[in-house]
Amino acid sequence: MSAATGITIPTDDQPGRRVRLPRIGPTRVLLILLGVIAVLSVVRVISGANDIDSSGSLNAAVTLAVPIGLAGLGGLWSERAGIVNIGLEGMLILGTWGAGWAGYQWGPWAGVGMAIVMGAIGGLVHAIATVGFGVDHIVSGVAITILAGGTVQYLSDEAFTGVPGGGGTQSPPIGDLPALTIPGVSDQLLTIEKHHWFFVSDLAAALRALTFDLSSLTIIAVLLVVASFFVLWRTSFGLRLRACGESPWAAESLGVNVYRYKALAVVASGALAGLGGGFLAIVASSQYREGQTGGRGYIGLAAMIFGNWRPGGLVVGAGLFGYTDALQLRSGGESVHALLLVMAVLLIGAAVWAWVRARKVQSVVAAVLGVAVLVWYFSTKEIPAQFTQMTPYVATLLVLAAASQRLRMPAADGIPYRKGQGG
Amino acid sequence: MKTALDPRRLLIGASAPVLALLFAVAVTSVVLATAGKDVWLTWQTLLQPQDFRRALVLTINQGTYIFLSALAVAIGFRMNLFNIGVDGQYRMGAFAGAVVGGAVTLPTGIHVVVIILVSMVVSALWAGIAGLLKVTRGVSEVISTIMLNAIATSLIAYMLRRVQVPVAGSNNIGTKPIPGSGRVPGLGLVPGTPAEIYGLVFLAIAAGIAYHVLLNRTRFGFDLRATGRSSTAAVASGVDVKRMVVVAMLISGAAAGLVGMPILLGEAYSYSITFPAGLGFTGIAVALLGRNSPIGMALAALLFGYLNVAANPLQILANVSTEVVAIIQGLILLSVVVAYEVVRRYRIAAEQRRVAREVQEDPVDSDGSGPSPAEVRA
Structure with missing residues (x-):
């Protein structure tokens, strides 16, 4: 059974012609962003729904986009090496528990570390099954997600029951990670935003969203996206890793140890997803709760597919999903x-x-x-x-x-x- | 060609699930031992239920709907489609069936049939969305069915608010209860216990037979399996792959519509907030464990059902969280897929060795049957 390769449906329009997405430079990105803000501004003025681009909503959007983005980044590493990772959801789940367990005992940074370790363990299992034994990737991923769900249910029942503030399905509260606020700028921008001027206030809101209550983990996540781009597209290591995803036998003929690259990519993928889970537990809700991932691992995968298996597109996808997620909360x-x-x-x-x-x-x-x-x-x-x-x-x-x-x-x-x- | 009844083949085939079970037991024991639990007592509690007859009935009941869920998943699997959305599909179907069943008055029997048909149709349509998205827009059914699961959860919550009536004696809300004419009475087949087996256990058996006949004895089943093995070869033999994808998703969804029926018509009689969710994922595990074969899936469904039932007294008797069963099930699933892959490769290697040996022993035959390697190269 190899489902990922199984049925290919020919595309409807323009058979035989491969549609290439245009490469978008920094200037155009800026223009597109301004265009989006303009559209939102028009809709805000017409509908009077000020929260659709308030700094609060946008800030929440950033917070909600990070776990999706980290899961997607995990997917990027793994799929660039040719391993479909539908187990991201399971690795996210493992991360949330790891963060809750270590976080309430030894502080939030320990929680972050444990989340990464737990996620990486999930990745390792996926690597052993898919790379080591050649099991179908989706089968292994689904199995890992089911196993991860059961494991954390058992572990939290054993670890958190009877602990003050904890219970069978949730951990005691975890301390906060340091967050960044730029004092003067943020307040000034808020004043402008409060006037609800067309476009200007919206721009101020967008800028303010990036200057207050920005978790250190958010900044780390952004750095990880940039670092992933450089490692995967600007180093020979990354070239070999991507070669394993494009044509492993060609890579093999050039002396690349394909197994090692694939395994490494999947473990990294798990670690990133685990970090995403840690973010959910520590930053987004201050404790582990059963089921708090809510399918974000899958959404992360969707964000990566939407982003055409590229870091930039992935960020846009994660931002989009984070934004719709934030809107429904506010x-x-x-x-x-x-x-x-x-x-x-x-x-x-x-x-x-x-x-x-x-x-x-x-x-x-x-x-x-x-x-x-x-x-x-x-x-x-x-x-x-x-x-x-x-x-x-x-x-x-x-x-x-x-x-x-x-x-x-x-x-x-x-x-x-x-x-x-x-x- | 060797037949399926070759004892050596059977032995190798059976070895995979057995090895996987042993592996799962070993790892679980290690987990329990590290947590300082009484490993022996845990297994004893799991393997010796206090009320064996009651456990047997409950196991068959759980096995019934788990098996139906596995069937729904397996129909997709046979065609290389990952219907991860059985979970949302059966809940949509059971909800619709419960609403219709509570609203209409019909003679006994026909009422039941109507409810089941409504459930199957709604589930099939919900699955069909994923099929359509795949063939018209190229969206992978893996992602779309997962999204449809989440959407189903919200949609049912919304519609439940619209049609709710309070459930007597609790804070629970549910659909209007299905009257007696739409219920399927339980069967007291096991003596010595008040627990009854779902009447719809026969529906599950019939579905299993229908699955076997449809896939192995009809032109459609052949096309479906052929598409699953190689879609390009299927196209070459005149199969419309797009149509097959949609039809397979519809059938898989219709089968998913049966999953909620034993519970709805045999026990709950209304769809409430507490209606079991997550059976679709158990179905995936069981379909993989049973290798899409009706018998294999039935055994696997009974195994998973038994584990769920036997876990109940664990907390009290062995001071072990009942959730340990979820670990056991997950480990069985993961190790069994690895074991099947290892066995598959072992078989191929053994076959190659056998052929090589036979060719060596009987070189005349191989010379006479085709050009020699030298001729091919020239």
């Missing part, structure tokens, strides 16, 4: 309702674009959906809480549905590799 009904307007605008924009490109069917579909969402927006005042809860998951589906065909994964991703058995 005055969810109203904010997510305003998000409908954003969606309608985007869909109608896509319809026009598709019409210009002479893709009539796509255009009509997008236009109909856009109008439907618009009607939904104007016919309701709020969205029920349960609907806001599903926003990140629906967003994941929509984004993947829109983007999947333009993506290119590493050529040998998911294919079991045995030394000396190349075609």
Whole structure:
């Protein structure tokens, strides 16, 4: 059974022509960001939902994006070496428990360390199964997630029951990690934000979100993304690692020890996911709680796929999911309702674009959906809480549905590799 | 070709799950010993239930729905589709079935059939979303079904608020109870215990047979398995792969619609907040353990069901958290997939050795059957 390689569905539009995503330079990134802020600003002014880009929401978005991003980064390491890692969720779960267990006893940094170790152990198991024994990657990943869930349930029952503040399904509180706030700037920006001026206040809010209550772990996570890019794309080590994901037998013929590179990548992947779990437990909620990952490992994987197996795209994906996650937490009904307007605008924009490109069917579909969402927006005042809860998951589906065909994964991703058995 | 009844083959085939079980037991024992638990007492408690007959009934009941869940997963597996969404699918189906079942008045029997059909259709449609996304937009069913699970959870919570009635004697809320005509009575097949086996155990058996016949005795099943083995070869033989993906997801989802039925119609009679979740993941484990074979999955489902049942008194009798069973199950699953892979490779190597030996013993035959290597090279 090799599911990842099993059924390939030929893409609908332009068969035979590979769509390359454009490389986007720093200037264009800045322009796109400003454009996004402008759209949000327009929607904010029209809908009056000030929380859709308040500094509080954006700050929460950053906090919620970090675990997703770390899980996605873990996925990036592993899949770049050709190992699909659906066990990220399990490694995230192991990380949350590790952080809770070590964190309440020896402080938050010990929690961070233990989260990484626990995640790495999960990665090691995945490496042994997939690289060592050649088990199907998805089977092994699912097995690890099931095993991790059971293990932490058992461990927390044994470790936290009867401890003050703890219980069978949660750890005692963990201390806080140091957080960064730039005092003067942050307050000034808040003043500007409070005026709710068009665009200016929104820009101030975006900047303020990055200047107050920024956890040290968030900064470490950002550094890890940058470091991963340099290691994977700018060193010979990274080139070999990626070669193992594109064509392991070619790498083998050049003397690369493919097993070692793959195993290393998967263990690193687990460590990163574990760190993401640690972030969830320590920064996002100050304790371990059963089930607190809430499928973020999978969302992280989706963020990485959305990001076309590249660090930059992965950050955008994690930011997007973190943002929808944050909106539903902060005055969810109203904010997510305003998000409908954003969606309608985007869909109608896509319809026009598709019409210009002479893709009539796509255009009509997008236009109909856009109008439907618009009607939904104007016919309701709020969205029920349960609907806001599903926003990140629906967003994941929509984004993947829109983007999947333009993506290119590493050529040998998911294919079991045995030394000396190349075609 | 050797037949499936070759004793050597059977022995090798059986060795994988047995080795995996032993490995899981060994690792669990080490975990227990490091935590300072009484290892021997734990296994004794697990293997000698106090009320054996009651445990037997409960095991069969758990085995019934775990088996149905495994069937749903296995249909996807046979075609190389990972339907991780059985979990969301059966909950959507059971919820819809409970709502319809509580709302309509129908004669006995027909009522039951209607509820089951509603559940199957809703589950199938929910699975079909993933199938459609795969064939039209190229979204991997692994990710989409996981997302659909989470969406199902919220959607059911929302709809439950709309149709809720209080459950008598608790803070629980649920759908309107299904009246007597829509219930399936339990069977007192095991004497000496008041516990009853779900009447729908026969549905599970029938589903198992239907699964076997559909996959191994029909043109459709052949196409499905062929697509699973090699989609390019299937295309070459005229199979419409896209259609197969959607149909396989629909069938897998329809099977998932059965998972909640034994509980809904035999015990709970309404869908409430406490309706069991997570059975879809147990199904994945059991389908892998039973290698998608109906008999194998039935045995594996009974094993998992038994472990769940036998774990209950662990906390009181051995001072070990009942959750240790989750570790045992996870370890069995992980070690069994490794063991199957090792055995598979051993078989291939053994086959190669056998062929090499036979060719050496009988060189004339191999010369006569085709060009020699030298000729091919030239």
